[in-house]
Amino acid sequence: MVDKKIIDPKKYSELSKIDLSPQEMEILDKQFPEILEYFDLLSKADTSEDIDSQTLSNIFREDIPKDSIADEILDGVPEKKGRFVKGPRMM
Numbered sequence: 001m002v003d004k005k006i007i008d009p010k011k012y013s014e015l016s017k018i019d020l021s022p023q024e025m026e027i028l029d030k031q032f033p034e035i036l037e038y039f040d041l042l043s044k045a046d047t048s049e050d051i052d053s054q055t056l057s058n059i060f061r062e063d064i065p066k067d068s069i070a071d072e073i074l075d076g077v078p079e080k081k082g083r084f085v086k087g088p089r090m091m
Helices: 009-015 022-043 070-075
Strands: none
Touching: 009 022
16 A cells, blocks of 8 residues: 555646646545556566567568669659759748
8 A cells, every 4th residue: 555645746746847726636636546556566567577688689680782762763853962852942
């Protein structure tokens, strides 16, 4: 069970710089202990069977170089400057 003394919605709203209405404070006052209990449950969860990244080897696909289509794309551009697309000025 969560200690009610450490749960002060007003304190947490000030720390997080969030303005809460009295109705929101009341809702948070009721929900905050439940939220903390969920975190307590998560901290007790058995994670011993998690996948260890050290046991995985080469999980990514092989990098196979392919021909670029950049020249074909640039051929369809109305204006270009070297290998860059030229467009209208923004300012």
